[in-house]
Amino acid sequence: MTESTQTDYDIIIAGGGMIGTSLGLALAPLNLRVAIVEAIARGAELQPSFDDRSTALSRSSQRMFEAMGLWPEIVAASTPIRNIHVSDKGRFGFSHIDADEQGVEALGYVVINRVLGQVLQNSLPKVDGLDMICPGRITAVSLGDERAEVRVEEGAESRQLTCKLLVAADGANSAVRDMIGISATRTDYEQWAVIGNLLPEKKPENRAFERFTEDGPIAMLPIADDRAAFVWIQSPERAQAVLDLPDDDFTAEIQEVFGFRLGKFSKVGRRVAYPLSLSKTNGLISRRSVVVGNAAHGLHPVAAQGFNLGLRDVAALCDCIADAREGSASDCGTASILEAYADWRKPDQEKLVRFTDGIVHLFGDRRAPVRTLRNIGMLGFDLIPGVRKAFAKHTMGLAGRLPRLSRGVPLE
Ligand SMILES: Cc1cc2nc3c(=O)[nH]c(=O)nc-3n(C[C@H](O)[C@H](O)[C@H](O)COP(=O)(O)OP(=O)(O)OC[C@H]3O[C@@H](n4cnc5c(N)ncnc54)[C@H](O)[C@@H]3O)c2cc1C
The missing domain is CATH 3.30.9.10 (D-Amino Acid Oxidase, subunit A, domain 2)
Incomplete structure (x- = not known):
């Protein structure tokens, strides 16, 4: 990471939370000029991403951090989950998912966000060509055919930066998403x-x-x-x-x-x-810009999937850019790269939104027939290993077409 007065970048990432920071680190092997712009100072009590919550990291997230070389530090600060017990208070149905049955060492790893933040943020200075602008807030964006232009306010000062690709990773209330013309519905x-x-x-x-x-x-x-x-x-x-x-x-x-x-x-x-709340966008890309993480999908935490899903956005975006560079493209924000990203990510995001929203409604429904159904469902789920296996594959983030990093394959 460099302290610089540079104003033109390949990629500017709006938001240096869990997803924006992970993206900055994941892009390292591609030797791009990247800036992360984060509004809240590192270590500040009010930092909204690296806070007191715990995050259950899925298997695909583990593989991704392995491929990025960060897993030894993260696993040292995490606790493995080997068994998940699901039950319904006051009813007979319950279910188990077991790591042995799935043939894996752990179903996931729990890490405190603040601790994960320390590992990720401590790694930033090791990346060449990466600038961290913090605290700095993106307050205006203008999208052109060749570049996106971004205004960053740092206290009383403000400056204009340009980039080939602007990534909105500024969370569920994303202002940058609105600035690039992508609307979202919130329930x-x-x-x-x-x-x-x-x-x-x-x-x-x-x-x-x-x-x-x-x-x-x-x-x-x-x-x-x-x-x-x-x-x-x-x-x-x-x-x-x-x-x-x-x-x-x-x-x-x-x-x-x-x-x-x-x-x-x-x-x-x-x-x-x-x-x-549940937030859904009406698209993932605009001219020279893209949304990732919670800016693209804000999920209910019932299935512990929001960050894991966002990391798969990061992995897919890195893959699309890496593929284009292998074809010797030097521009990482072309329409074809962005369209490939959007086509790839849409089904996974929509499936997870339906899945988590479905669980919230199924288990929030107090009507007697629905309760009976879900108890039978939970018992059936427990008795049929095939069903359990398919469910576990989804929650471990291993279903569907996976990008290199989510398979544990380094970018370069
Ligand atoms: C209670 C709870 C438990 C959860 N548990 C899990 C779990 O176990 N597993 C899991 O996978 N997910 C979990 N999640 C979801 C997960 O926390 C989110 O998906 C994840 O934090 C999203 O990260 P993000 O970086 O996209 O957004 P955020 O965490 O919202 O980060 C956005 C960043 O952008 C910055 N920012 C905002 N506006 C600007 C601007 N204009 N300019 C510059 N910077 C800006 C903010 O300061 C912030 O740092 C949970 C969520 C909740 C609420």
Whole structure:
């Protein structure tokens, strides 16, 4: 990474969160001039991407970080999931997915976003030709046939930068997406996710739990020091009420909802809430520009897929650019590259949107016939290994046509 006064780049990435930073690193072997523009200072308490949440990394994300040479550091800071237990509170149906049955060492790895952020951000200075402009906010964009022009505000100063390709990786509320003329629809789930971690009496031992309740699902993920990270989804009113509780009352409340599969809970940490919505775009590309990650698809976290899906956007974009360069194209923002990217990514994104939205509605439906159906479904799912295998393949990010990085193959 260089400190420079350069103003013309091959690629400018708007947003240096989980996806924008991963893209900057993934592009390294292509020797392009890249700038990441990130609005919030590194390590700031308010950094919205590298925060206290835990992320379950899928198998395809693991392979991608392996291909990028970052996996040894990430795995050292992660906890493997070897078994997932899915249940419906107060009903007889439940299901298991097991790493052994899938023939893999782990179904996924849990890492705290802040910790993942440190690994990724510490790697940025090792990349030649990569500028990190932070804090800097993109406030205006103009798209031409040959270049995109971008205005970046850094405190009281502002400057114009140009690039062959502008990548909007500025999250679900993406302003850059609007600036490049791609619209998005947003549906409020009227649910919040309350996240935090606690100490269970029984060690999680690499088991993750997803429990569906009348008010919304609750997930418990194994993390370091035998603690469990929770993602507890409920109505905004109830979420606000539990957030306001003192530690002991909160612990009693979450114990009542989750049950005693992990024994008695204690030592709950800081709790934070995230309002949940589904956002979908009416396209992925514009002239000299493209959207990736949450800017392209904001999912409900019920299936822990948002970041994993965004990484597959990153891998596919890198593949399309690398393929064009092998054909000796020096321009990484041509219409043919962008169209290849959009055609490739659309089916995976649409499938994941339908899948996560479907789970939210199936398990949020309180009508008796639907509850019976999903219990039968969960039992059937548990009894038929083929069905479980297909489901696991999707959640591990291994279904469909995979780009090089998602298969663990380095770009060059
Ligand atoms: C409770 C919860 C749990 C989750 N768990 C999982 C999980 O287990 N597994 C999984 O795969 N996914 C999970 N997700 C989803 C995952 O967190 C997101 O998909 C991921 O953070 C998206 O990253 P991003 O970089 O696209 O967007 P963001 O994280 O939103 O980052 C966008 C970045 O852009 C910057 N920015 C914004 N505007 C500008 C601008 N104009 N100029 C410059 N910079 C700008 C922001 O400061 C920010 O750093 C979860 C989500 C939630 C809410």
